[in-house]
Amino acid sequence: MKQKIKERLKKNAFVLNYTRMWPFIKPFWVRALAATLITIPIGSLDAVIALSLKPFMDTVIMEKGGETPFNLPLYVIPLFIVIFTIIQSALEYGASYLNAWVGGKITNNVKEKIYKKLVTCESAFVDKNTSGFVVFRCDSDPNLACSGLLNNLKVFTTRLFSSFSLIFVLFYTSWQLAIIAIIVLGSALYPLTKIRKKIKEVMNSTVMAGGAVLTAFNETFSGLKTIASYNLEDHQSSKFSSVLKQMFKLKIKYTQKTAWLSPMMHIIISLGIAGTIWYGSYLIKSGTITSGDFVAFMTALLMLYTPVKNIGKNFTAVQMSFMAIERVFDFLEMKMSVEEKENAPCLKPIQNKIEYKNITFSYDGKKTVLDNINLTIKKGEKIAFVGNSGGGKTTLVNLLPRFYEISNGNIFIDGKDIKEVSLKSLRNQIAVVFQDNFLFAGTIRDNILLGKPDATNAEIEKALQSACLDEFIKSLPKGLDTEIGERGVLLSGGQKQRVAIARAFLKDAPIVILDEATSALDNKSEAIVQQAIDNLMNDRTVFVIAHRLSTIQNADKIVVVNEGKLIEEGNHETLLKNKGAYYALYMAQFKSKKTDDK
Numbered sequence: 001m002k003q004k005i006k007e008r009l010k011k012n013a014f015v016l017n018y019t020r021m022w023p024f025i026k027p028f029w030v031r032a033l034a035a036t037l038i039t040i041p042i043g044s045l046d047a048v049i050a051l052s053l054k055p056f057m058d059t060v061i062m063e064k065g066g067e068t069p070f071n072l073p074l075y076v077i078p079l080f081i082v083i084f085t086i087i088q089s090a091l092e093y094g095a096s097y098l099n100a101w102v103g104g105k106i107t108n109n110v111k112e113k114i115y116k117k118l119v120t121c122e123s124a125f126v127d128k129n130t131s132g133f134v135v136f137r138c139d140s141d142p143n144l145a146c147s148g149l150l151n152n153l154k155v156f157t158t159r160l161f162s163s164f165s166l167i168f169v170l171f172y173t174s175w176q177l178a179i180i181a182i183i184v185l186g187s188a189l190y191p192l193t194k195i196r197k198k199i200k201e202v203m204n205s206t207v208m209a210g211g212a213v214l215t216a217f218n219e220t221f222s223g224l225k226t227i228a229s230y231n232l233e234d235h236q237s238s239k240f241s242s243v244l245k246q247m248f249k250l251k252i253k254y255t256q257k258t259a260w261l262s263p264m265m266h267i268i269i270s271l272g273i274a275g276t277i278w279y280g281s282y283l284i285k286s287g288t289i290t291s292g293d294f295v296a297f298m299t300a301l302l303m304l305y306t307p308v309k310n311i312g313k314n315f316t317a318v319q320m321s322f323m324a325i326e327r328v329f330d331f332l333e334m335k336m337s338v339e340e341k342e343n344a345p346c347l348k349p350i351q352n353k354i355e356y357k358n359i360t361f362s363y364d365g366k367k368t369v370l371d372n373i374n375l376t377i378k379k380g381e382k383i384a385f386v387g388n389s390g391g392g393k394t395t396l397v398n399l400l401p402r403f404y405e406i407s408n409g410n411i412f413i414d415g416k417d418i419k420e421v422s423l424k425s426l427r428n429q430i431a432v433v434f435q436d437n438f439l440f441a442g443t444i445r446d447n448i449l450l451g452k453p454d455a456t457n458a459e460i461e462k463a464l465q466s467a468c469l470d471e472f473i474k475s476l477p478k479g480l481d482t483e484i485g486e487r488g489v490l491l492s493g494g495q496k497q498r499v500a501i502a503r504a505f506l507k508d509a510p511i512v513i514l515d516e517a518t519s520a521l522d523n524k525s526e527a528i529v530q531q532a533i534d535n536l537m538n539d540r541t542v543f544v545i546a547h548r549l550s551t552i553q554n555a556d557k558i559v560v561v562n563e564g565k566l567i568e569e570g571n572h573e574t575l576l577k578n579k580g581a582y583y584a585l586y587m588a589q590f591k592s593k594k595t596d597d598k
Helices: 002-011 013-044 046-061 076-118 123-128 131-173 175-222 224-229 233-258 261-285 291-309 311-332 393-398 423-428 444-451 457-466 470-474 493-507 523-537 572-578 581-597
Strands: 353-362 368-378 382-386 408-413 430-433 511-515 541-545 557-562 565-570
Touching (some): 013 131, 013 311, 076 131, 131 175, 131 291, 175 224, 175 233, 175 261, 175 291, 224 233, 261 291, 353 393, 368 393, 368 541, 368 565, 393 541, 423 430, 430 493, 430 523, 444 457, 444 493, 457 470, 457 493, 493 523, 511 523, 557 572, 557 581, 565 572, 565 581, 572 581
Parallel strands (some): 382 541, 382 557, 430 511, 511 541
Antiparallel strands (some): 353 368, 353 408, 557 565
16 A cells, blocks of 8 residues: 555655655744745735726726726726735745745755765765765755745745636636637646656756766865876866766757747747637627726736746756755665664673674675685784785775675674674774874864864873874964864875874774774884874774784784685784795885885
């Protein structure tokens, strides 16, 4: 039964989209209803002007000596038209204000909901989508969906009640001419039922292209130094021109599919007006209707037909809003592979060990990245992962905080499957220092406090000392309150790493992951950062991914991972004696270092 209801709703985009939006409209439904109800008199007052012309035409112009309604003086009719127009304009302003207020509130709530969804997205989502596409979906679509929803509702209800009142005038003045007018109106509106299918595919492609434009701007802003150093100005400009050409083609395609609506409606309606004039002349001559009836009829007809002639553009705007709503809810309802079970218990700090059991993983479901990995790490143990690039080291470690979902197998912490505990409690137990740590725009203090927002000054000072950052902070005029720019661009690589390490110190997690934390640094910076890392590793269970084998010789266990398989494991001395894969890697680096020293 529920499935049938869903299928019916899908067939009626109007009902489906407004049903989906109702939870966001509900908190403001009183104002939204007021904005809608105001449109009733706005539309209905259109009939007043048309009706007022009948007695004026018959009494004054045709000099038939007819009576005005309620025997009012003739000059009152123009006065009434002005008064009603003022009332209509005031109501129009009120409706616009209420729509802007409600629309702004709803848009903010939708964006807040989308942002909450975005911050919970798994790493696989970031891998598959560009920044431009995400920005377009999370910012532009809510604007189009919410503002379009209310504006279109306002236009729809205003024109609906305007049409009802004007159709009443048509039948009141001449039912014969009204029938012709209604037939023409239906013929003009019929093509609108076919437009949605024509523009949906183009609109989806336009969203992708719009995302590509935003991505180009984002990448160019972030990569200006790279562009300059490789003289890529012409190359990047050429790529951007290709994106713009694609956008242009889609715009033209969209125009081809929609621009014919308004001209065609103009033609149909002009035929209706011509037919009405021809038949109306006959009715006047035959005495069936008066000249006043005909003028009132034609005024009402023109007021009814004028917005219809441009309704093609408005209707496509409505469809674009509906499609934006659909994309918004496709994103909000998107299921992640990394999901938390309902009422999942919290994970307690590690007491015994971490176990990888029969772990198999693939990013795309085709190519196996990890193949049947079994590994045990005791509490307090320092374990290092080495091997060729692309062998699966980082992937293996990224499965522990559930950045990705395991394809097959299980990871246990003290016998508890990490899939069975809450994500928040799991990640509270883990601090990660990446090779390229992300710093947010703001101050050094802002970024460090992300590890523990309520940290005391004493805790902050201890973290700075442990991260070998205290001397650097003292050298700054504003100290911890120094602005570091977007992504920390005003700091050096070593400084950024130490800020990230200080952040990890404040978090004080029992498990630490170091993902090639020193590989991108020069020797001097590496020495300082390595000292900070050594401090961070004290009394913690540590996972280290490293290319420089000199940094992990003191690890309790070294694991060699190649082609997704665990090749060998042991401490530094044992693995050298075995003369296996680790020995080959060590000797290759040792020879390279000797060559560099010479």
